[in-house]
Amino acid sequence: MDLLIVFAKCLVALLIVLQVGVLLLWVERKGSALIQDRVGANRANLFGGILPFNLGIVNTLMADPLKLFTKEDIVPEGADRFLHWLAPFLALFPLFLTFAVIPFGDVLEIGGRTIDLQAVEAGPGILFVLALVSLGVYGVVLGGWASNSRYALLGGIRGSAQMISYEIAMGLALVAVVLTFGTLDLQQIVREQGKLMWGVVPAWGVFYQPLALLVFFIAGMAESKRAPFDLPEAESELIAGFFTEYSGSKQSVFMMADFVEVAIVAALVTTLFFGGWQVPWLYRDGFHLPGGLSIPLPSLLVTILGVLAFLVKLGIFCWLQILIRWTLPRLRYDQLMNLGWKRLLPIALVNVAVTAVLALLLQGWTVAS
Amino acid sequence: MTAFWILATLAVLSAIVTILHRSPVYGALALVQTLLLIAAMFALLDAHLVAFLQVIVYAGAIMVLFLFVIMLLGAEDEVRLEGRSALRLGALVSAVALAFELATVVVAKRVDGSALPASFGSTEALAERLFSRWALPFELTSLLLMVAVVGAVVLARRKA
Amino acid sequence: MTVPIGHWLALSAVLFSIGAVGVLLRRNLIVVLMAIEIMLNAVNVAFVALSRHLQSMDGQVIVFFVMTVAAAEAAVGLAIILAVFAQRRTLNADELGRLRG
Numbered sequence: 311m312d313l314l315i316v317f318a319k320c321l322v323a324l325l326i327v328l329q330v331g332v333l334l335l336w337v338e339r340k341g342s343a344l345i346q347d348r349v350g351a352n353r354a355n356l357f358g359g360i361l362p363f364n365l366g367i368v369n370t371l372m373a374d375p376l377k378l379f380t381k382e383d384i385v386p387e388g389a390d391r392f393l394h395w396l397a398p399f400l401a402l403f404p405l406f407l408t409f410a411v412i413p414f415g416d417v418l419e420i421g422g423r424t425i426d427l428q429a430v431e432a433g434p435g436i437l438f439v440l441a442l443v444s445l446g447v448y449g450v451v452l453g454g455w456a457s458n459s460r461y462a463l464l465g466g467i468r469g470s471a472q473m474i475s476y477e478i479a480m481g482l483a484l485v486a487v488v489l490t491f492g493t494l495d496l497q498q499i500v501r502e503q504g505k506l507m508w509g510v511v512p513a514w515g516v517f518y519q520p521l522a523l524l525v526f527f528i529a530g531m532a533e534s535k536r537a538p539f540d541l542p543e544a545e546s547e548l549i550a551g552f553f554t555e556y557s558g559s560k561q562s563v564f565m566m567a568d569f570v571e572v573a574i575v576a577a578l579v580t581t582l583f584f585g586g587w588q589v590p591w592l593y594r595d596g597f598h599l600p601g602g603l604s605i606p607l608p609s610l611l612v613t614i615l616g617v618l619a620f621l622v623k624l625g626i627f628c629w630l631q632i633l634i635r636w637t638l639p640r641l642r643y644d645q646l647m648n649l650g651w652k653r654l655l656p657i658a659l660v661n662v663a664v665t666a667v668l669a670l671l672l673q674g675w676t677v678a679s
Numbered sequence: 680m681t682a683f684w685i686l687a688t689l690a691v692l693s694a695i696v697t698i699l700h701r702s703p704v705y706g707a708l709a710l711v712q713t714l715l716l717i718a719a720m721f722a723l724l725d726a727h728l729v730a731f732l733q734v735i736v737y738a739g740a741i742m743v744l745f746l747f748v749i750m751l752l753g754a755e756d757e758v759r760l761e762g763r764s765a766l767r768l769g770a771l772v773s774a775v776a777l778a779f780e781l782a783t784v785v786v787a788k789r790v791d792g793s794a795l796p797a798s799f800g801s802t803e804a805l806a807e808r809l810f811s812r813w814a815l816p817f818e819l820t821s822l823l824l825m826v827a828v829v830g831a832v833v834l835a836r837r838k839a
Numbered sequence: 840m841t842v843p844i845g846h847w848l849a850l851s852a853v854l855f856s857i858g859a860v861g862v863l864l865r866r867n868l869i870v871v872l873m874a875i876e877i878m879l880n881a882v883n884v885a886f887v888a889l890s891r892h893l894q895s896m897d898g899q900v901i902v903f904f905v906m907t908v909a910a911a912e913a914a915v916g917l918a919i920i921l922a923v924f925a926q927r928r929t930l931n932a933d934e935l936g937r938l939r940g
Binding site (some may be wrong): 433436 | 704711727728731734735738739740743744746747750751773800808
């Protein structure tokens with residue numbers, strides 16, 4: 311039974327990440343069209359266009375995968391067949407695993423059981439995330455190398471340098487967050503954010519660690535290799551970078567990995583800085599507004615509200631990333647390195663130092679103490 | 680026990696692939712596999728933080744650096760394992776001798792796993808040790824890293 | 840946890856020897872560096888196993904230091920390899936015997 315519950319939770323986490331990944335593909339199409347004043351995906355209508363509105367979403371959700379998976383899978387001459395096959399999976403698999411430690415809801419009380427809504431209750435969840443993020447780079451590197459193409463190789467080299475550079479700033483931003491909340495457990499971090507500052511404001515990470523949020527968000531976007539950090543796949547310079555030589559289903563796996571990365575950055579930002587599944591002033595027994603007003607709610611409804619809150623926040627940060635991706639131009643490579651090493655890294659370092667000093671001097675400043 | 684034998688066999692095999700494969704890229708990948716298996720061994724030995732660090736630092740950073748350099752320099756396969764045959768023979772003989780010697784000094788004792796505190800191998804326990812008893816070596820390590828960074832930058836600059 | 844400490848130490852010894860053979864056998868500088876990493880890791884296995892055996896965290900602290908040193912070693916080593924390759928266009932240790940560039 312316990313095994314069944316764990317299995318179900320993993321399935322839910324996987325479904326969330328798959329659904330978000332697929333939906334993002336459509337949101338990106340339509341969103342970019344909106345930003346660029348175009349119509350966007352509007353073909354592949356059903357019923358011969360009788361409907362008054364177009365079903366562009368059908369295009370993306372059904373026609374696109376169908377096209378990609380039926381396309382010929384081309385392996386270029388002189389490529390390393392095994393690594394060429396392996397690389398897409400190495401890019402996608404660690405990302406799926408990352409979602410396993412992200413809490414998507416509070417405890418669910420059903421039939422006398424309390425189930426923590428987190429697929430895997432890993433103690434040091436942040437370390438788990440860091441480990442998997444650091445492994446994600448292999449898909450890019452090997453995809454670039456195995457293709458036996460100059461463009462792909464350049465993309466792979468750029469990708470590896472970019473990702474290890476930004477991992478440092480990302481890790482340091484996480485250190486400040488850990489100092490604030492005093493735990494490595496993601497579910498615990500979310501629980502701590504349910505407290506209130508001065509009895510009014512929810513104790514979300516963003517109010518304690520605005521700088522860490524900034525650094526983490528930028529570094530996270532750089533890790534996901536999308537514009538303005540899309541140098542490993544810069545289409546105007548490298549055709550498609552590390553996946554130039556990929557086609558059909560293998561290419562779609564790389565594309566999927568892109569969107570899953572967006573979802574993971576959004577989920578981590580939500581969890582660490584915006585209270586995860588916490589709804590302000592909502593407790594296990596209902597709302598307790600600062601004015602003294604209380605609205606009792608059943609436990610199940612509270613849990614459902616929490617899951618919805620997580621999904622809404624997730625959606626907002628996915629959208630923010632798509633907005634940035636279609637607004638900012640690509641950085642030059644030296645600008646990319648300057649940003650990572652000369653801006654983000656010092657900011658993150660100072661942030662860690664200041665946080666540590668404050669945590670020592672002002673007992674009670676941190677949420678955990 | 681089964682877990683140990685599986686991990687140990689795989690780790691030894693992938694370590695052998697690392698040093699014998701002609702292509703440096705495959706060698707590096709086999710080494711990544713070895714490192715991940717060793718991380719699993721650390722977890723088996725209740726050293727959880729060290730296991731995570733092994734993945735983050737070794738597999739995630741150091742090996743990516745290796746692959747980066749291999750790709751940057753162009754990974755040509757070695758035609759054969761060069762080196763004079765006398766050297767190779769010597770290497771094998773001394774390796775077997777070394778393995779034998781190292782393995783025989785080992786006295787097989789059972790690990791008593793009963794009275795282990797719950798916090799063993801946790802981040803808190805390691806940090807406590809690191810920042811009290813080992814504080815000075817820790818600071819020296821940061822000095823070492825600083826020297827390494829400066830050295831690497833100087834080496835990279837001089838070339839240009 | 841019923842694996843005798845001897846098994847771990849024997850495994851460590853075997854891995855260390857494999858690394859040593861790699862250093863002696865291979866001429867490609869990058870592969871030699873990778874063999875050194877195997878040796879460092881073999882020692883780490885012994886440290887962690889003994890830390891578990893003696894129920895002392897000190898072994899794990901030392902592993903932490905070994906990892907730091909390995910990172911520094913890899914960074915400097917690879918930087919040297921890049922510099923050497925830029926000068927000599929080879930990674931073969933035997934062809935790098937001449938000291939005068």
